[in-house]
Amino acid sequence: MQKKLAIGWFTFTCCEDSSILFVELLNEHYFEWKKLIEFRHCKMLKSINQFGPFDVAFVEGAISSDKERKKLEKIKHISKYLVAIGECACTGFPSAQRNNFSAELQKEIKPLIKKFHLLEKVHPLESFVKVDERVPGCPMDPNVFLKTLDNCLKKFKVI
Numbered sequence: 001m002q003k004k005l006a007i008g009w010f011t012f013t014c015c016e017d018s019s020i021l022f023v024e025l026l027n028e029h030y031f032e033w034k035k036l037i038e039f040r041h042c043k044m045l046k047s048i049n050q051f052g053p054f055d056v057a058f059v060e061g062a063i064s065s066d067k068e069r070k071k072l073e074k075i076k077h078i079s080k081y082l083v084a085i086g087e088c089a090c091t092g093f094p095s096a097q098r099n100n101f102s103a104e105l106q107k108e109i110k111p112l113i114k115k116f117h118l119l120e121k122v123h124p125l126e127s128f129v130k131v132d133e134r135v136p137g138c139p140m141d142p143n144v145f146l147k148t149l150d151n152c153l154k155k156f157k158v159i
């Protein structure tokens with residue numbers, strides 16, 4: 001029986017453009033990936049999802065709250081390999097732009113940070129977990145993503 005790569009796709013604080021690109025890539029790769037990949041958790045594709053275990057977790061977006069930090073740590077715990085998708089996940093920016101607000105603006109947004117239980121600063125994934133591989137770009141570079149996915153399929157001996 002064909003071995004499949006068990007993957008999870010998650011998004012945190014971001015605009016989800018890399019998720020849209022991923023869905024666009026399915027136009028060309030769906031039938032090929034269907035044979036090689038088990039989409040164990042991918043909310044944009046299915047309504048019933050399984051929370052791990054994963055060979056690879058693809059994580060898009062920055063971390064802006066304690067709730068997100070805890071969820072990211074859980075994802076890391078149940079995944080053998082973690083890939084940061086897009087600049088927000090890799091560097092925090094542009095989602096982290098409030099980190100660089102002037103003192104005056106910081107004061108202005110303080111009540112919102114408190115109201116929505118947000119962290120003082122917005123963080124890249126690696127502030128909280130070890131990131132194994134990165135797909136940079138805003139949104140992600142699709143060619144780097146395809147190369148990374150290929151690496152993962154080889155790493156986990158699916159191909």
Ligand code: SF4
Pocket residue numbers: 013014015016017018060061086087088089093094095137138139140
């Ligand atoms: S990296 Fe760019 S495209 Fe991706 S989530 Fe952040 S802002 Fe959106």
